[in-house]
Amino acid sequence: MANIDEIRNEINACDVEIARLLNKRMGYVEEIIEIKREQSLPIFQPKQEAKQKEILETIYRGCEYEEENEAVFKTITTMSKKVQAKKLLPYNIALIGFMGAGKSTVSSYLHELLALDLVETDKLIVEQQGMSINDIFAKYGEPYFRNLESNVCIQMMDHKLTVISCGGGLVMRDENVENLKKSSRIVLLTASPETIYERVKDSTDRPLLNGHMNTEYISELMEKRRPKYEAAADFIINTDGKSVREICEELIRVIH
Ligand code: S3P
Numbered sequence: 015m016a017n018i019d020e021i022r023n024e025i026n027a028c029d030v031e032i033a034r035l036l037n038k039r040m041g042y043v044e045e046i047i048e049i050k051r052e053q054s055l056p057i058f059q060p061k062q063e064a065k066q067k068e069i070l071e072t073i074y075r076g077c078e079y080e081e082e083n084e085a086v087f088k089t090i091t092t093m094s095k096k097v098q099a100k101k102l103l104p105y106n107i108a109l110i111g112f113m114g115a116g117k118s119t120v121s122s123y124l125h126e127l128l129a130l131d132l133v134e135t136d137k138l139i140v141e142q143q144g145m146s147i148n149d150i151f152a153k154y155g156e157p158y159f160r161n162l163e164s165n166v167c168i169q170m171m172d173h174k175l176t177v178i179s180c181g182g183g184l185v186m187r188d189e190n191v192e193n194l195k196k197s198s199r200i201v202l203l204t205a206s207p208e209t210i211y212e213r214v215k216d217s218t219d220r221p222l223l224n225g226h227m228n229t230e231y232i233s234e235l236m237e238k239r240r241p242k243y244e245a246a247a248d249f250i251i252n253t254d255g256k257s258v259r260e261i262c263e264e265l266i267r268v269i270h
Contacts, residue, residue, distance in 0.1 A: 036090070043094045047101045057102070057266045058127055058259060067091075095129035099175055102128070102270055106176040106198035110246060112236050113182040113220050114213035115203040116253045116261065121179035123258045124265075131176040135166045135184060151221040160187065167193040183222070185246040186239065194246075199269050202247035203261070207233035209254050 016024075050057055070091075074083035107124065109117040118134060125132035136147055139162045143150055150159050163181060167190040170178055178198060185191050185200075194200060205213075211229045218224060222235070244250070249268045253261055 039090070040094065040097050043097050044101055047098050051270075054267075056263055057098075058263060060259075092129045095127070096175065099128040099130055102266065103130075103175065106170070106173055106178055107265070107269065108170075108178040108180055108194045108198040108200045109203055110180045110185050110200055110243060111182065111203035112205070112210055112232075112239065112243075113223065114210040115182070115205050116213075116258070117179040117182075117203055119258050120203060120253075120261055120265070121177045123262050124177045127262065128177075131173070132179070133166075133170065133173070133176055134179040135163060136179075136181045138166055138169075139163070139181075146219065148219055148221050148224075156221075163187075164190055164193075170194065170198070171196050173197060183239075186242050191246040199248045200246050201265055201269065202243050202250045203253050204243075204250060205253045207236060210236070 047057075049055070070087055074080055074087065077083060107121075107130070109121055111117055121132055121134065124130055139150070139159070140146060143162065145153070147159070150162070160183070163184045164187060167184070170176070171193055174197070178194070180194075185194075191200070207229045210232050211227075214220065214223060214232075215227055223232070226232075249265070251261060251264055251268070256264075
């Protein structure tokens with residue numbers, strides 16, 4: 015039987031090989047992103063991704079350490095997306111726009127596709143306060159909530175590789191915009207008042223719309239906010255009639 019130190023040496027040799035191959039693999043990921051950029055190919059290619067996943071599964075299916083292989087390759091896939099994101103996005107993406115503009119949907123799609131960290135400012139506030147947005151408004155009032163949003167913007171300044179889904183009123187304060195811009199590109203998602211109404215009409219967790227759930231009110235508030243939204247935005251994407259994937263493709267295309 016081999017001596018234990020010899021076996022440990024073999025394991026070290028395996029690790030060296032794994033690290034070498036991992037570096038090689040990540041290099042290829044970077045090359046692909048360069049080619050996609052140069053040739054203006056879509057960043058997201060779901061069919062190609064599905065094919066790749068199938069090939070990968072056939073590599074380790076039925077092998078002795080199938081479960082372990084699966085876990086490792088899952089991490090490798092996520093890390094490859096991170097490498098891609100680092101190349102594409104040397105800054106965070108902050109999504110702004112009116113309630114129902116699609117910020118949460120788009121941010122969770124980007125989170126999955128690019129393995130970006132995800133921060134939803136409303137969710138963070140709810141977690142930090144242990145109270146719903148409705149309760150914060152009812153108990154402490156809107157200005158208190160707005161101060162909480164400003165604190166979140168300060169917290170976001172040292173985040174990297176993050177998609178930030180901002181509450182609809184967050185960029186009404188100039189200082190929040192200034193702080194967001196320190197680490198992020200700001201993308202404004204827009205939609206018509208009719209689309210917004212359709213998306214939010216059944217929700218009761220938006221205190222500003224409770225009791226005003228109609229297209230006229232939405233349209234008025236949107237118009238009032240429009241100058242601030244547009245001034246804050248580095249890029250503007252209209253979401254009417256587009257799928258979440260189309261919106262994300264467009265977003266990646268415009269921001270780099
Ligand atoms: C608000 C939007 C909400 C939430 C709060 C106030 C606003 O977020 O922050 O109800 O002033 O537009 P969503 O835009 O995610 O709904």
